[in-house]
Amino acid sequence: MKFYDCKTAPSPRRVRIFAAEKGMQLExxxxxxxxxxxxxxxxxEINPDCVVPVLELDDGSRITEVLAICQYLEEVQPExxxxxxxxxxxxxxxxxxxxxxxxxLMSIRDAFRNAAKGLKGHALTGPHSYEQIPELAERxxxxxxxxxxxxxxxxxxSEFVAGEMYSIADITAMVxxxxxxxxxxxxxxxxxxxxxxxxxxxxxxxxxx
Numbered sequence: 129m130k131f132y133d134c135k136t137a138p139s140p141r142r143v144r145i146f147a148a149e150k151g152m153q154l155e156x157x158x159x160x161x162x163x164x165x166x167x168x169x170x171x172x173e174i175n176p177d178c179v180v181p182v183l184e185l186d187d188g189s190r191i192t193e194v195l196a197i198c199q200y201l202e203e204v205q206p207e208x209x210x211x212x213x214x215x216x217x218x219x220x221x222x223x224x225x226x227x228x229x230x231x232x233l234m235s236i237r238d239a240f241r242n243a244a245k246g247l248k249g250h251a252l253t254g255p256h257s258y259e260q261i262p263e264l265a266e267r268x269x270x271x272x273x274x275x276x277x278x279x280x281x282x283x284x285x286s287e288f289v290a291g292e293m294y295s296i297a298d299i300t301a302m303v304x305x306x307x308x309x310x311x312x313x314x315x316x317x318x319x320x321x322x323x324x325x326x327x328x329x330x331x332x333x334x335x336x337x
Contacts, residue, residue: 129154132174132182134161138233138307139194140181141337145299146198148334150205154183162246167255178255195225198296210296221290224297228289232275232304238268240311272313276305276322283321294329302329 131147131154133140147154159165159180166178175182175192183191183200191197202211212218241251242265251258279301283289289297305315305326315322329335 129186130184131156132159132171132180132184133157134159134180137161137180138303139179142194142296142299142303143181143183143197143201144337145303145334146210146296147201148337149208149210149299149332150201152201152205172255176255177253179253194300195222195229195296210294210299212290212293212295217291217293221293221295221297224290225295225300228275228297228300228304231278232272232301233307235268235271235275236304236307236311236313238264239266239272239313240268240307242268243311269311269313272304272308276308276313276315276319279305279325280316280319280322283325288325288329294332298325298329302326302335 131140131143133144133156135158144154159171161180165171166175166180172178174184174190177192179192181192181194181197183197185191191200199211202209209217210221212221237253241247241253242260242262248260249257251260251264279289286292288294289301305322308314315326
């Protein structure tokens with residue numbers, strides 16, 4: 129397998145942490161997003177969507193979505209289980225992982241990409257040009273704050289995001305919280321449950337991957 133990565137990007141970080149939790153070593157190719165390598169002809173052949181991560185399998189087929197890559201790695205190496213061992217665990221885990229993407233990471237994406245000076249003309253990921261909309265940046269910040277508040281409430285009754293088991297939902301949520309911090313959206317001071325959970329998951333060795 130070959131993993132197309134960018135060390136500074138949040139999406140491939142989720143896969144690196146997932147693989148590290150399983151003790152899997154992936155051959156890695158760094159893609160220089162800052163200098164637009166993802167838009168070059170060579171990388172477009174690998175992923176026409178012009179984004180990372182990409183997991184290229186030994187037969188040449190490629191998986192291009194974070195949750196799909198993690199699902200594949202889970203199938204290849206089931207232990208430790210990070211998506212769940214039972215149908216209910218798997219359903220709850222994927223449900224929460226998708227919620228974090230939809231309400232958390234997508235809000236941060238809008239807040240970041242519609243405001244960063246270096247992303248003018250690239251307010252959305254992908255091969256096409258989209259101009260920044262400042263109002264979407266502000267809406268994204270509000271959405272991110274609202275989702276942090278939702279996580280605080282939810283974690284008051286749950287050890288981890290999807291229940292009693294550390295999972296891909298926690299990896300996704302931790303990356304969301306860190307990404308929010310990059311644009312100065314911090315955890316509320318009174319978010320005791322969120323702080324307890326974050327300190328637990330962020331202390332895992334895999335987070336350095």
